[in-house]
Amino acid sequence: MSDRLHYEAGFHVSWERFHRDARSLAARLHGPGQPEWKAVVAITRGGMVPGCIIARELGLRVVETISVASYAHKDQGALQLLKAPDAALMGDGSGILVVDDLVDTGRTLAFIRERYPKAHLAVVYAKPQGAALADTYIAEVAQDSWIYLPWDMGLVYVDPLTRKGNSE
Numbered sequence: 001m002s003d004r005l006h007y008e009a010g011f012h013v014s015w016e017r018f019h020r021d022a023r024s025l026a027a028r029l030h031g032p033g034q035p036e037w038k039a040v041v042a043i044t045r046g047g048m049v050p051g052c053i054i055a056r057e058l059g060l061r062v063v064e065t066i067s068v069a070s071y072a073h074k075d076q077g078a079l080q081l082l083k084a085p086d087a088a089l090m091g092d093g094s095g096i097l098v099v100d101d102l103v104d105t106g107r108t109l110a111f112i113r114e115r116y117p118k119a120h121l122a123v124v125y126a127k128p129q130g131a132a133l134a135d136t137y138i139a140e141v142a143q144d145s146w147i148y149l150p151w152d153m154g155l156v157y158v159d160p161l162t163r164k165g166n167s168e
């Protein structure tokens, strides 16, 4: 059963909105005062979509991935690195833009921060519990809301509020 069933509300994000918000994130990471970014590192899988949009906006051709999995089974709370980015590229994270779609509890970003303390951690959406772990984010979403991302949804028929006006 998915975690999302335990959330009070839903925050549904269309492709158009996600693209706009990811572009806003890119704009915040660009310009005076911002470092010359060496690379975008997307946290798979959700970070690959904003990672692509940001790399395009900022003209960055070096794009890496990091894959982190949570294992609730044996060791609850433990995260495991399934795929590390290139160590020579990463160093301590200086000049590296790590991108994810969202931060919720903050466990994923805390794991990344521990390994790459100087990296810039950028996410599109942040829930209050994990927001402080992100260096930059675009919109805050309530902790009790499940964020429905466009690649997890499809178009469906919705019943009208009333049957009035329909011939039987």
Ligand SMILES: O=P(O)(O)OC[C@H]1O[C@H](OP(=O)(O)OP(=O)(O)O)[C@H](O)[C@@H]1O
Residues within 6 Å of the ligand: 043, 044, 045, 046, 047, 068, 070, 100, 101, 102, 103, 104, 105, 106, 107, 108, 109, 130
């Ligand atoms: O702040 P946290 O509580 O750690 O949660 C945030 C992470 O959870 C989701 O990824 P998930 O691990 O579900 O994998 P996915 O990106 O492959 O969907 C989301 O994309 C973030 O990476």
Ligand SMILES: O=c1[nH]c(=O)c2nc[nH]c2[nH]1
Residues within 6 Å of the ligand: 102, 104, 105, 145, 146, 147, 148, 149, 152
């Ligand atoms: O699609 C998602 N929406 C969320 O709100 C969330 N929180 C953790 N992981 C998540 N994935």
Ligand SMILES: [Mg+2]
Residues within 6 Å of the ligand: 043, 044, 045, 046, 047, 100
């Ligand atoms: Mg993810």
